[in-house]
Amino acid sequence: MIEFWERTIKVTIDTDKCDACETKACIDACKKFARGLLQLKDGRPSVEHLTEDGIKRLGTECLACEYECWFRGKSAIKIDVPIEGLDEYLRKRGLLEENANQ
Numbered sequence: 006m007i008e009f010w011e012r013t014i015k016v017t018i019d020t021d022k023c024d025a026c027e028t029k030a031c032i033d034a035c036k037k038f039a040r041g042l043l044q045l046k047d048g049r050p051s052v053e054h055l056t057e058d059g060i061k062r063l064g065t066e067c068l069a070c071e072y073e074c075w076f077r078g079k080s081a082i083k084i085d086v087p088i089e090g091l092d093e094y095l096r097k098r099g100l101l102e103e104n105a106n107q
């Protein structure tokens with residue numbers, strides 16, 4: 006499992022699923038639609054070659070890796086896009102279950 010932050014989004018990759026992935030579509034997507042943040046290491050996507058600052062500098066938050074992984078990979082990537090104040094907004098309107106975000 007790897008997890009890293011770009012400027013405003015959190016990327017989580019369940020890399021145990023990647024061994025069975027034949028397309029490695031996230032890598033192609035990252036090169037094509039962003040700046041090649043993700044690199045393949047031992048058959049799995051990695052950002053080990055970058056510092057935290059390097060990730061933030063290179064990341065474009067384009068979400069292409071998640072999309073491609075869902076459609077051509079093994080659904081291993083989850084991207085969280087926190088929106089400040091959203092939980093409070095939903096809670097006030099009774100639309101947020103208290104355990105939903107834990």
Ligand code: SF4
Binds near residue numbers: 020
């Ligand atoms: S496309 Fe998804 S399953 Fe395939 S290597 Fe990338 S993250 Fe892993």
